[in-house]
Amino acid sequence: MRKYYVGIPRQQVTTPQDTTPQVVNKTSSGVLVESECLGTIISNYGQTSDVTLTLPAAFANGSFIVRIDTTVAKYFRLDPNGSEVQMLDGTDLGAGKYIGLTSAAKGAVIKYIALQTSVSSYQWAAYTVVGNWTAES
Numbered sequence: 001m002r003k004y005y006v007g008i009p010r011q012q013v014t015t016p017q018d019t020t021p022q023v024v025n026k027t028s029s030g031v032l033v034e035s036e037c038l039g040t041i042i043s044n045y046g047q048t049s050d051v052t053l054t055l056p057a058a059f060a061n062g063s064f065i066v067r068i069d070t071t072v073a074k075y076f077r078l079d080p081n082g083s084e085v086q087m088l089d090g091t092d093l094g095a096g097k098y099i100g101l102t103s104a105a106k107g108a109v110i111k112y113i114a115l116q117t118s119v120s121s122y123q124w125a126a127y128t129v130v131g132n133w134t135a136e137s
Helices: none
Strands: 023-025 038-043 051-054 063-067 076-079 099-101 109-118 121-130
Parallel strands (some): 023 038
Antiparallel strands (some): 109 121
């Protein structure tokens, strides 16, 4: 005998997806690529020298977090692509101005998201979570 259930939807079996962000470890200067700025965590774990990371041009849905895991008396900077203007805590910086720490301190965190500024243009906007993140003057 078959049983029919009317009005009770069947639950779909779903597999939980891993939503743990990828950690991208950066201990030396270089250029970030889009895939490293798409829901990732950028870490300085093991940094021993000054670091400047050049951001890719801001793009749709771009977002990442920078987390300082190693304290070192060296700077850690995020430099915009070319003469792009990035934003720090709601204020546009000058063309090509970096955001950074003069001395990397464990626990400092900054969040980057790409803001859409026109139909096909985007701008990096950085928001301090914790730490003494400053803009190039």
